[in-house]
Amino acid sequence: MGFATDAIHVGQEPDPATGAIVAPIYQTSTYVQEALGKNKGYDYARTAHPNRKALERCLTKLEGGLTSYVFSSGMAAIDAVFRLLRPGDHVIVSQAVYGGVFRLTTQLLVQFGLQFDYVDTSDLGKLQAAIKPNTKMIYAETPTNPTMIITDIAQVSRLARERNITLVVDNTFMSPYLQQPLALGAHIVVHSMTKYLNGHSDCTGGAVILSRQDDADKIFFIQRSAGSGLAPMDCWLVARGIKTLAVRMQQHDKNGMAIAKYLEKHPKVRRVLYPGLASHPQHEVAKRQQKGFGAMISFDLGDVEAARRLLNKVHLCSLAESLGGVETLISLPALMTHASVPPHVRAEIGITDGLVRISVGIEDVEDLIADLDQALATV
Numbered sequence: 001m002g003f004a005t006d007a008i009h010v011g012q013e014p015d016p017a018t019g020a021i022v023a024p025i026y027q028t029s030t031y032v033q034e035a036l037g038k039n040k041g042y043d044y045a046r047t048a049h050p051n052r053k054a055l056e057r058c059l060t061k062l063e064g065g066l067t068s069y070v071f072s073s074g075m076a077a078i079d080a081v082f083r084l085l086r087p088g089d090h091v092i093v094s095q096a097v098y099g100g101v102f103r104l105t106t107q108l109l110v111q112f113g114l115q116f117d118y119v120d121t122s123d124l125g126k127l128q129a130a131i132k133p134n135t136k137m138i139y140a141e142t143p144t145n146p147t148m149i150i151t152d153i154a155q156v157s158r159l160a161r162e163r164n165i166t167l168v169v170d171n172t173f174m175s176p177y178l179q180q181p182l183a184l185g186a187h188i189v190v191h192s193m194t195k196y197l198n199g200h201s202d203c204t205g206g207a208v209i210l211s212r213q214d215d216a217d218k219i220f221f222i223q224r225s226a227g228s229g230l231a232p233m234d235c236w237l238v239a240r241g242i243k244t245l246a247v248r249m250q251q252h253d254k255n256g257m258a259i260a261k262y263l264e265k266h267p268k269v270r271r272v273l274y275p276g277l278a279s280h281p282q283h284e285v286a287k288r289q290q291k292g293f294g295a296m297i298s299f300d301l302g303d304v305e306a307a308r309r310l311l312n313k314v315h316l317c318s319l320a321e322s323l324g325g326v327e328t329l330i331s332l333p334a335l336m337t338h339a340s341v342p343p344h345v346r347a348e349i350g351i352t353d354g355l356v357r358i359s360v361g362i363e364d365v366e367d368l369i370a371d372l373d374q375a376l377a378t379v
């Protein structure tokens with residue numbers, strides 16, 4: 001079956017008990033046992049519940065994995081993946097990684113003996129040079145948030161496999177509709193489902209999609225032990241969002257390209273970071289490994305005051321953290337999503353104070369351009 005068909009039907013079968021076309025929300029913490037040790041497949045909702053299982057089946061199909069586990073947020077999913085490691089293990093993380101991952105690794109996981117280096121994973125030479133005898137994992141975000149740097153997944157996966165290193169890819173910005181890292185050789189995919197998978201900005205969620213049984217067994221153990229699995233209602237919301245993933249991503253992709261081209265021509269905009277533009281340094285890699293370019297764009301207005309003026313003047317675009325919803329969101333990474341990254345690191349990776357990030361929604365693109373146009377006129 002095609003992607004859109006799978007997104008609508010896998011894990012979304014009608015309820016066998018009643019025929020309801022939409023599966024019910026199993027809003028229960030426990031399951032009655034028929035006899036001691038005999039149940040219908042579920043005993044306690046921290047361990048598993050039908051809404052979680054259904055969503056996991058759908059995600060496994062869409063990402064082409066062996067199995068999946070869904071978590072209370074993207075960060076909970078990413079934390080679970082790092083817990084596959086042991087004290088003394090070394091991880092190479094994309095240099096311009098999401099601020100929350102930077103905080104988790106630099107401030108929390110280092111206390112448990114894990115070692116992290118932040119490397120430009122778009123540069124194979126730098127990546128090779130960073131590998132140590134104890135390197136066990138490469139964690140690549142592609143495109144990176146918000147600098148839109150692309151890692152060549154197939155190239156890095158060859159290197160990782162030669163060196164017996166696990167390659168993890170954060171596929172949040174693309175969604176499985178636009179990019180399938182496992183087919184390109186990655187071992188594990190993570191998502192903030194809060195973004196495109198849900199698509200409607202009404203819950204948080206995270207996912208880990210696995211290709212190896214031993215990793216899967218460990219992730220299930222971690223989830224069950226730590227109690228970080230996603231609740232029934234939120235699983236149901238994400239599953240509902242996924243039904244329209246294909247059409248949403250097609251429209252996000254069209255609107256994203258239109259806004260990127262508009263911004264690139266605007267005299268107040270110094271630089272546009274969007275992998276769909278020929279000016280993007282990894283445009284060719286993006287063309288090769290992605291089915292489209294998505295709707296995340298960053299652009300530089302020169303300084304924080306110019307950015308502040310724009311952000312305070314937009315009406316249709318909402319000034320907010322997060323991304324990937326049907327509505328357009330606009331933000332200033334240096335003061336918002338990436339505020340936990342120290343200023344010198346932000347400068348090194350290109351998160352300037354005037355860098356604005358826009359998550360282009362699926363509104364009529366003419367309305368979005370009109371809004372940006374009136375706001376940019378005040379800059």
Ligand SMILES: Cc1ncc(COP(=O)(O)O)c(C=O)c1O
Nearest residue numbers: 073074075098145172192194205
């Ligand atoms: C690329 C990326 N990965 C992971 C996360 C973390 O996800 P969550 O906010 O659902 O914990 C985010 C959040 O913005 C993100 O942008």
